[in-house]
Amino acid sequence: MAALLYRLGALAHRRRRTVLVAWLAILVAAGALAATVGGSYEDDFSIPGSSAQQTLDTVGKEFPSSSGATAQIVFVAPTGRTIADEGAVIKQVLDAAAKAPQVAAVAGPTPSRDGRTALAQVGYQVTKAGLEDGTLTALEDTVRPAREAGLQVEFGGSAYGDTPGGTSHLTEVSGLVVAMIVLLVTFTSLAAAGIPLLTALLGVAITAAGMTALAGGLQLPTTAPTLAIMLGLAVGIDYALFIVARHRSQLARGMAVPESAARAIGTAGSAVVFAGMTVVIALAGLTVVRIPFLSAMGLAAAAAVIVAVLVAVTLIPAMLGFAGERLRPKPGSRADRREQHATDKPGAGIRWAKLVTRRPLVTTLAVVIVLGIMAVPAAGLRLALTDNGSAPVDSTQRKAYDLTAEAFGPGFNGPLLVLAGQQDSAALVQKLGTLDGIAAVGKPQMSADGRYALIQVVPRTGPQDPETERVVEDIRDAGGPDAGVTGVTAIGLDISQRLSGSLVPFALVVVGLAVLLLMVAFRSLVVPVKAALGFLLSIGATLGAVVAVFQWGWLADAVGVSRTGPVISFMPIILMAVLFGLAMDYEVFLVSRMHEEYARTGDPLPSVINGFRDSSRVVAAAALIMICVFVSFVPNGSPTLKPIAFSLAVGVLLDAFLIRMTLVPAVLALAGRGAWWLPRWLDRYLPNLDLEGSKLM
Incomplete structure (x- = not known):
């Protein structure tokens, strides 16, 4: 692979104007497609094959008016008055709402026990994904008379479900500014610092435009572009950083610019391709869970990484050619002395490597104990889909959610639909009314042919309460094989259960993949096993931190968590896929330099220390940049995106600095020559990737 990439790097450097024009043409073409055929992103939290989804599909056929999105209108009477006093204006509002675009029916108002709050439900002809622009605005315009009369009016329901928002432009820019500062400190050169940032932004722009174009013909969830941009920006900067470094x-050692550019792609570029394909495989592996929106998110993020890799191995050597001699450290400069290892005192990297390898067993135990303690809260991890209770406190859907829970009970924010067939619906209603945890059971609504009855059931507990899951199972047991339970809450529970059941198998596949890939890359048994176990430690500690913040409320205000509760159900599996790829990035870049030193000297401990010296500074900078990018997506992020961005930032912090830069050199020092041992019979069967570019020497 190194020889092939060397030739590609040389060609891109030689034809740099053609390469640059080609990438700019791709950007223009993607932008044109996005502007002409692009569409909008739509959330579809369906789960084919699940009980709730099958029931919902039947409801859509037999009860078309009940299968669309719903909006709740919550009326609160002014102080000293009741809903009955405001009956005329509420009727005026609901009459107008019934005539609003795409509305199928309006039900209510239902007054609360204290008479101060009323709840009305608006049913739409289509699902949330089918709501046209302006539909919800038209509904909101109908309540103006009520607000003018002094009533508080808020909107909730599935039509106002969590709409993942991005970060503010300020936080995005702040992340890029911090990344630029880290690059400047790393390279002490504006030209060298600018290349990773510019090429990463180009790759992200192409990815974003391409996804918008695809959204015109494919259904992509609203979180897909944000996740893809976040990951594409992070790995794009990191991959370019490794190559430019x-x-x-090589320039500091006197190599000519064309040769150095080609060799950088052949060596560091090989590690980039290996690491990038590892991330892509892990993200594409999300399709095995068989949940459409999760598959779309994984494939979108994988596409962003593929673009980042292609930019790294083609555009970057071209940019190195444009920069020319300006990237060569000036003789006697700090950068030159550092590359020549001619400084008066050892750098931070070599001092840290000597510290952690002086007593490697103590270092290993300390890291394992710290991460083990951090992982303890992960045992209490609870998963669920977000609901309006997780929305920002000043949003209308959050206000409606809180008002409904206070006036009617938390279960009214997540009613269940029971579809009964071939049985006495009146008897089923009576039976459901005797179950624990049921607040209300509605009257049966019969299908046109009389074969099915649809019954609304309101649990006493909210959608994310563990007790609600038990209520759903009790209803399914009570209804028997001819009855099904559906609704947003039931579908969310089924999704969480499938994802929970997929975590361990997915983790085993990911760990097995890590062992296999690293065994091929470094022709070692210790390196892959150590890397896999370190990955599991960092995953456990990261999940523990997520539970502490999002479920227990530690540092909730600092992170911007408006309500503690279950973690978004697909966060852990996305964390595993993304962090696995990033962990392999740092493993490859660190260990490849150590392996390169060992192949040259045959002395294990100095190889670990010197290899760490040559790679740790760049790996630390790459990790800091990635952390900054992820952190910039935490403030003002949606309840869906916030825990994902937070977990990735914490995961990179722990994995890069505790696992890769502390545990790895300690374990390799403990193993000595055994770290690079592989049985001869196995060595004969494994392909030689030559990540260090030994064939180029």
């Missing part, structure tokens, strides 16, 4: 190191 290798190039400047």
Whole structure:
């Protein structure tokens, strides 16, 4: 692979104007497609094959008016008055709401026990994904008379479900500014610092435009572009950083610019391709869970990484050619002395490597104990889909959610639909009314042919309460094989259960993949096993931190968590896929330099220390940049995106600095020559990827 990439790097450097024009043309073409055929992103939290989804599909056929999105209108009477006093104006509002676009029916108002709050339900002809622009605005316009009369009016329901928002432009820019500062400190050169940032932004722009174009013909969830941009920006900067750092190191040793550019792609570029394909495989592996929106998110993020890799191995050598001699450290400069290892005192990297390898067993135990303690809260991890109770406190859907829970009970925010067939619906209603945890059972609504009855059931507990899951199972047991339970709450529970059941098998596949890939890359048994176990430690500690913040409320105000509760159900599996790829990034870049030193000297401990010295500074900078990018998506993020961005930032922090830069050198020092041992019979069967570019020497 190194030889092939060397030739590609040389060609891209030689034809740099053609390469640059080609990438700019791709950007223009993607932008044109996005502007002409692009569509909008739509959330579809369906789960084919599940009980709730099958029931919902039947409801859609037999009860078309009940299968669309719903909006709840919550009226609160002014102080000293009741809903009965405001009956005329509420009727005026609901009459107008019934005539609003795409509305199928309006039910209510239902007054609360204290008479101060009323709840009305608006049923739409289509699902949330089918609501046209302006439909909800038209509904909101109908309540103006009520608000003018002094009533508080808020909107909730599935039509106002969590709409993942991005970060503010300020936080995005702040993340890029911090990344630029880290690059400047790393390279002490504006030209060298600018290349990773510019190429990463180009790759992200192409990805974003391409996804918008695809949204015109495919259904992509609203979280897909944000996740893809977040990951594409992070890995795009990191991959370019590794290549530019290798190039400047070679220039400092006197290598000519064309040769150095080609060799940087052949060596660091090989590691980039290996690491990138590892991330892509892990993200594409999300399709095995068989949940459409999760598959779309994984494939979108994988596409962003593929673009980042292609940019790294083609555009970056071209940019190195444009920069020319300006990237060569000036003789006697700090950067030059560092590359020549001619400083008066050892750098931070070599001092840290000597510290952690002086007593490697103590270092290993300390890291394992710290991460083990951090992982303890993960045992209490609870998963659920977000609801309006997780929305920002100043949003209308959050206000409606809280008002409904206070006036009617938390279960009214997540009513269940029971579909009964071939049985006495009146008897089923009576039976459901005797179950624990049921607040109300509605009257049966019969299908046109009389074969099915649809019954609304309101639990006493909210959608994310563990007790609600038990209520759903009790209803399914009570209804027997001819009855099904559906609704947003039931579908969310089925999704969480499937994802929970997929975590362990997915983790085993990911760990097995890590062992296999690293065994091929480094022809070692210790390196892959150590890397896999370290990955599990970082995953456990990261999940523990997520539970502490999002469920227990530690540092909730600092992170911007408006309500503690279950974690978004697909966060852990996305964390595993993304962090696995990033962990392999740092493993490859660190260990490849150590392996390169060992192949040259045959001395295990100095190889670990010197390899760490040559790679740790760049790996630390890459990790800091990635953390900054992820953190920039936490403030003002949606309840869906916030825990994902937070977990990735914490995961990279723990994995890069505790696992890869502390545990890895300690374990390799403990193993000595055994770290690079592989049985001869196995060595004969494994392909030689030559990540270090030994064939180029």
